[in-house]
Amino acid sequence: MKTIYFITGNKGKLSEVKEKLRSLDVTVIQEDLGYPEVQGDSLEEVAEYGVECIKKRFSHPFILEDAGLFIDALEGFPGVYSKYVFFTIGCKGILKLLEEKKRRTAVFRSVYAYSEPDKKPLFFIGECQGIIANKEKGGGGFGYDPIFIPNGETKTFAEMGIEEKNTFSHRGKAMDKLIDFLKEK
Ligand code: ITT
Numbered sequence: 001m002k003t004i005y006f007i008t009g010n011k012g013k014l015s016e017v018k019e020k021l022r023s024l025d026v027t028v029i030q031e032d033l034g035y036p037e038v039q040g041d042s043l044e045e046v047a048e049y050g051v052e053c054i055k056k057r058f059s060h061p062f063i064l065e066d067a068g069l070f071i072d073a074l075e076g077f078p079g080v081y082s083k084y085v086f087f088t089i090g091c092k093g094i095l096k097l098l099e100e101k102k103r104r105t106a107v108f109r110s111v112y113a114y115s116e117p118d119k120k121p122l123f124f125i126g127e128c129q130g131i132i133a134n135k136e137k138g139g140g141g142f143g144y145d146p147i148f149i150p151n152g153e154t155k156t157f158a159e160m161g162i163e164e165k166n167t168f169s170h171r172g173k174a175m176d177k178l179i180d181f182l183k184e185k
Helices: 011-020 043-055 077-087 090-097 162-168 170-184
Strands: 004-007 024-030 060-070 107-116 120-130 148-150
Touching: 004 011, 011 024, 011 162, 011 170, 043 060, 043 077, 043 107, 043 120, 060 077, 060 170, 077 090, 107 170, 120 170, 162 170
Parallel strands: 004 024, 004 060
Antiparallel strands: 060 107, 107 120, 120 148
């Protein structure tokens, strides 16, 4: 059996990763160590900086993830600021910003970093295109899930179970790549 340390404080992410790895012989252990989210231009930059911070304090191989919602009509906002924006204006604030906008396309992005001591981190990227709903719908998931509808669907992520969300989501796609890599190890 393999063990993976996942550096995260986000229980929603943890549940999605556990669900994804359920059929594999892998145990996921959460380490809520916390790391500063540098205000970089890209999720990769944020993840890379996080890896460098954690490596100084943690001697096992680990994964961490940075994700964000990029809304076209808002020039990619909240993007790398997704966490701060969620805890300040939240889904309601985003809906307000889009009130007069016809264009509602958006993309969720996820970047996983896999890190081993004395090695450069590896990155695994996933994206999910979709639209921002007109109102919040659903009670599942976390973050912006109640306002995001993936392309080809009518339900928001918050109206889906974890398994269903994983088949569409940025995190599910990035995890598929990470899993392929881990299987080869
Ligand atoms: P970590 O401890 O793993 O860093 P976090 O909550 O800080 O967890 P991120 O910085 O990666 O997570 O994500 C920024 C925000 O984007 C997050 O707080 C959510 O509000 C939102 N978000 C990320 N992935 C999401 C998803 O799958 N569904 C809905 N919202 C999501």
